[in-house]
Amino acid sequence: MSQPIILILGANGQVGTELQRSFGNVGKVTACDRQRADLSKPEELRALIRQLRPNVILNAAAYTAVDRAESEPELAMTINGDAPRVLAEEAAELDAVLMHYSTDYVFDGSKASPWVETDATNPLNIYGKTKLAGEKFIEAVGGKYFIFRTSWVYGPHGHNFLRTMLRLGRERDQLKIVDDQFGAPTSSIAIADATRAAVTAAMDGQPEYGIYHLTCGGETTWCRFAREIFAQHQKRSGAKAPEVSGIPSSDYPTPATRPANSVLSNKKLQSELKITLPEWQGALVETLEKLQD
Numbered sequence: 001m002s003q004p005i006i007l008i009l010g011a012n013g014q015v016g017t018e019l020q021r022s023f024g025n026v027g028k029v030t031a032c033d034r035q036r037a038d039l040s041k042p043e044e045l046r047a048l049i050r051q052l053r054p055n056v057i058l059n060a061a062a063y064t065a066v067d068r069a070e071s072e073p074e075l076a077m078t079i080n081g082d083a084p085r086v087l088a089e090e091a092a093e094l095d096a097v098l099m100h101y102s103t104d105y106v107f108d109g110s111k112a113s114p115w116v117e118t119d120a121t122n123p124l125n126i127y128g129k130t131k132l133a134g135e136k137f138i139e140a141v142g143g144k145y146f147i148f149r150t151s152w153v154y155g156p157h158g159h160n161f162l163r164t165m166l167r168l169g170r171e172r173d174q175l176k177i178v179d180d181q182f183g184a185p186t187s188s189i190a191i192a193d194a195t196r197a198a199v200t201a202a203m204d205g206q207p208e209y210g211i212y213h214l215t216c217g218g219e220t221t222w223c224r225f226a227r228e229i230f231a232q233h234q235k236r237s238g239a240k241a242p243e244v245s246g247i248p249s250s251d252y253p254t255p256a257t258r259p260a261n262s263v264l265s266n267k268k269l270q271s272e273l274k275i276t277l278p279e280w281q282g283a284l285v286e287t288l289e290k291l292q293d
């Protein structure tokens, strides 16, 4: 296919912004923000897709406010569950490829090693339940879909842990950060570039569609991630790093429970799609470079 029509949803989010960069010179891109494509109105979304007739749908829109979802479960389910079902139905009708993102929070964190795609899901919070519903709806429709479960997303744009830490580092000398949740920080840059590689694979051949884990390599805790952010930032800018001490999750209660271990194995992504994301520390350095540009 020479000039695929590519539709990006959630264009102003962390991943959506990077998808616009990564797909800048691929095909004919239509990037929609919430005003143009509102996932809380799935039937309007259906009409938009019928009008645009994309070959590839990149769904970076989602209800991502993990704690707020506990008090807005219906809205979260419409955006994270019902809208992806409509996307899958319309993609199947058009024989288009659907790229959808899901989360490490579909797991309950009880496993001692990295989670693989076939492990049993058991989300601990409403956000995870609604994202899992989206996965199940897409799987039930079938067709050419990739569901990429990613984790701990941060990047140069949007609301994220990296930007929050840099702000807090300017305001405070000491920080207390949760040190008993394990995961892999994954940059929006790496996600978008891997998505582009997967789209290329889909355009060039018959890839194995389905669910994939797509995260940066390695693992850490929020506390160690924060320390690495300040160390790298200090190296680059000379800015004084605050003292970061670790606390248990029980000392930082939140409305939504988080899994203790949500490290995902990327082996399937590497073996089936030949896609490897960078180690999380390298992706952090790349993101800090972009932030300072």
Ligand SMILES: NC(=O)c1ccc[n+]([C@@H]2O[C@H](COP(=O)([O-])OP(=O)(O)OC[C@H]3O[C@@H](n4cnc5c(N)ncnc54)[C@H](OP(=O)(O)O)[C@@H]3O)[C@@H](O)[C@H]2O)c1
Binding pocket: 009, 010, 011, 012, 013, 014, 015, 016, 033, 034, 037, 038, 039, 040, 041, 059, 060, 061, 062, 063, 064, 079, 100, 101, 102, 103, 104, 131, 149, 150, 151, 152, 153, 154, 158, 159
């Ligand atoms: N962030 C994480 O740590 C994380 C972890 C695991 C998985 N994921 C998944 O990765 C994907 C991308 O997440 P992200 O980090 O890029 O999230 P993000 O920065 O919060 O962006 C989400 C985007 O969705 C849009 N959105 C929210 N409600 C909408 C609606 N009703 N209609 C249309 N757009 C709507 C937001 O629009 P506004 O800009 O108007 O608010 C925003 O642009 C999501 O599927 C998410 O579940 C994220």
